[in-house]
Amino acid sequence: MKIALLGYGKMGKTIEQIALQRQHDITLKVDKDTESYVLENVDVAIDFSTPDAAVDNITNCFNHNIPVISGTTGWLEHYDDVVALCKEKNGTFLYASNFSLGVNIFFELNQKLSQLMVNLPEYDISMEEIHHTQKLDAPSGTAITLAEDILKNSKYGTWTLDAAKPKDLHINSKRIDDVPGTHEVAYKSSVDTIEIKHTAHNRDGFALGAVIAAEWIAGKKGVFSMKDVLNIG
Secondary structure, three states, X not given: XXXXXXXXXXXXXXXXXXXXXXXXXXXXXXXXXXXXXOOOXXXXXXXXXXXXXXXXXXXXXXXXXXXXXXXXXXXXXXXXXXXXXXXXXXXXXXXXXXXXXXXXXHHHHHHHHHHHHOOOOOOEEEEEEEEOOOOOOOOOHHHHHHHHHHHOOOOOOOEEOOOOOOOOEEEEEEEOOOOXXXXXEEEEXXXXXEEEEEEOOOOHHHHHHXXXXXXXXXXXXXXXXXXXXXXXX
């Protein structure tokens, strides 16, 4: 496969390494200093850019009939518009807040746990996510995905970063050097605590999942998620 990397930071470089190991070619690299680029000799694009560049990158792929895998977070207020454009252009699009295979299993565990706890209002729910200091958005897209699944089966109306709002699901967002990503969900009552946690040890899991998604999406049309790739949920 001939892959365009739209975003060539730490994640882009790790994706490159994994893709080359899996016998793919990197035919285009776009970093934050690239003023313009041409999508030629490309089978699929993988976007790990920045929130302000993601929508333009994805749109450019649709306009050139190139499938695009997006792992950039912080732009999701435009997600519905992007999905509509994908359908209008008969394009191919897969977004995930996290491409790690382990995290996507964690998403399923989180959703199942929230369903089991729905009739136990005596438990207060809290979340914590920790990432490296270069991460631009807070909370992480992964934390938002976890929170939104919890909200479907809880007493909370929305999530918040403000711990002073007890009626909302609080996400404690921390930024610490050299932390690839840690997410924890806790259900606490006066008698016990139930916790689930995912800790990434490096970026390789995220990169591998993105490349696997790019391999899976070949020849397909439509809007997909990692649930489709993993055939879960």
